[in-house]
Amino acid sequence: MTVNLALEYIPRRMRELGYGDKYHLRFRHFILQDRETINLKAFNSLFILVEEPARINVKSQNGIFNIALTNADEMQYEHHGQIQIRNTSTSIARARFIQVIPYK
Amino acid sequence: MEEIIIHTVGISRASQLKHFEIPLPRNIEKVTGLWYKVRLLDDAESGVPISIRTRSPYLPPIIVGQISLSTRQQEGVFYYGNLILENPNVGFLDYTSGVFPAKQHNRSAMKRPLKVLLNGDSAIVHGYILDNWGTLARRNVRYEVDVYLFCELNFNDPEQ
Amino acid sequence: MNEENALLRAPKVFELQVTAANSKVSETFELDKSVKSVNGIAFTSEKPDLLFHRGYARVEINKREFFPDNHAVQRIMNGVDANLDNRYWPLENVIIGNGQVKIEFTDKADGRTVFAAYTVQLYLDCEIELN
Numbered sequence: 348m349t350v351n352l353a354l355e356y357i358p359r360r361m362r363e364l365g366y367g368d369k370y371h372l373r374f375r376h377f378i379l380q381d382r383e384t385i386n387l388k389a390f391n392s393l394f395i396l397v398e399e400p401a402r403i404n405v406k407s408q409n410g411i412f413n414i415a416l417t418n419a420d421e422m423q424y425e426h427h428g429q430i431q432i433r434n435t436s437t438s439i440a441r442a443r444f445i446q447v448i449p450y451k
Numbered sequence: 452m453e454e455i456i457i458h459t460v461g462i463s464r465a466s467q468l469k470h471f472e473i474p475l476p477r478n479i480e481k482v483t484g485l486w487y488k489v490r491l492l493d494d495a496e497s498g499v500p501i502s503i504r505t506r507s508p509y510l511p512p513i514i515v516g517q518i519s520l521s522t523r524q525q526e527g528v529f530y531y532g533n534l535i536l537e538n539p540n541v542g543f544l545d546y547t548s549g550v551f552p553a554k555q556h557n558r559s560a561m562k563r564p565l566k567v568l569l570n571g572d573s574a575i576v577h578g579y580i581l582d583n584w585g586t587l588a589r590r591n592v593r594y595e596v597d598v599y600l601f602c603e604l605n606f607n608d609p610e611q
Numbered sequence: 612m613n614e615e616n617a618l619l620r621a622p623k624v625f626e627l628q629v630t631a632a633n634s635k636v637s638e639t640f641e642l643d644k645s646v647k648s649v650n651g652i653a654f655t656s657e658k659p660d661l662l663f664h665r666g667y668a669r670v671e672i673n674k675r676e677f678f679p680d681n682h683a684v685q686r687i688m689n690g691v692d693a694n695l696d697n698r699y700w701p702l703e704n705v706i707i708g709n710g711q712v713k714i715e716f717t718d719k720a721d722g723r724t725v726f727a728a729y730t731v732q733l734y735l736d737c738e739i740e741l742n
Contacts, residue, residue, distance in 0.1 A: 490719065
């Protein structure tokens with residue numbers, strides 16, 4: 348997933364979900380310290396990952412994203428609801444998302 | 452007219468994360484129910500825990516894993532929860548245990564599916580299962596989960 | 612006594628034997644001509660724990676499928692604590708037609724049970740017309 352792909356994917360996905368083009372975008376860049384966990388309440392928005400972050404574990408109802416998992420067969424880039432972003436290492440890690448906020 | 456779709460997902464390694472996709476029939480109108488059943492493939496004698504021993508009269512169930520099911524439309528994730536092996540408290544405070552000891556197969560009324568209402572236009576239901584049984588047992592546990600989707604079909608669609 | 616052409620309700624019972632583990636047994640039974648409709652179905656066995664964990668059945672009445680292949684019998688089994696009027700799994704809109712009930716029963720291994728030969732009994736809650 349690159350930023351370009353995400354930007355092309357979003358309008359189509361929003362139409363699929365029935366929002367047409369009534370949505371806002373925000374670009375989010377999270378920085379996590381040594382072993383830090385962030386809990387996001389993204390109940391009415393969609394967080395789409397725009398890269399493959401190293402040393403990060405993203406978990407939500409939609410799925411899990413963690414490059415280091417050996418037992419997984421697929422990764423999820425789209426998340427919503429209660430999202431937990433965890434830095435699995437002791438050095439600083441970053442994760443970039445596009446947040447899509449539908450209105451109406 | 453109703454139809455049941457049964458989709459089997461096999462898990463074979465501890466903490467395995469397995470994704471799956473269930474295609475819906477072309478003439479489906481809506482999905483109206485959800486149910487699941489877990490079947491153990493390994494022998495219980497080989498050390499797979501099938502019950503948790505505690506000192507309290509209430510037995511916690513074995514959490515086999517987590518399941519998430521979603522559609523591609525507005526419903527999004529319509530089921531997210533723990534897969535339970537079986538309800539171990541069927542005989543909780545049961546004073547008739549002397550004559551008919553309470554077991555899963557001789558207590559509890561028929562298991563009704565969970566009522567959901569999903570638009571059939573979604574065309575697929577996708578989801579994942581994250582294993583926990585292997586983590587509890589500290590070894591690979593092989594089992595299968597059958598996911599049942601109850602659908603209502605439409606035979607009178609003029610567009611078809 | 613009963614009125615002429617009264618409708619009575621009685622269960623019709625069919626049996627099939629499961630003798631080998633992980634096997635599939637197919638049998639076709641026929642309902643009596645006096646059966647006018649089927650309102651419910653129930654499964655039971657003298658080894659209910661084996662039926663509960665290992666039993667999967669496909670049921671067809673008059674060529675119409677009510678439960679598909681590999682449908683767990685567990686879901687439609689009842690316990691001794693169920694209401695007496697809630698012991699059958701309700702079937703709707705059953706057309707008797709040729710009265711043939713076909714059952715394809717599969718025994719699948721489950722690590723929690725050890726196989727022993729068992730009998731599966733199929734109860735159909737029927738409405739019978741007396742002429």
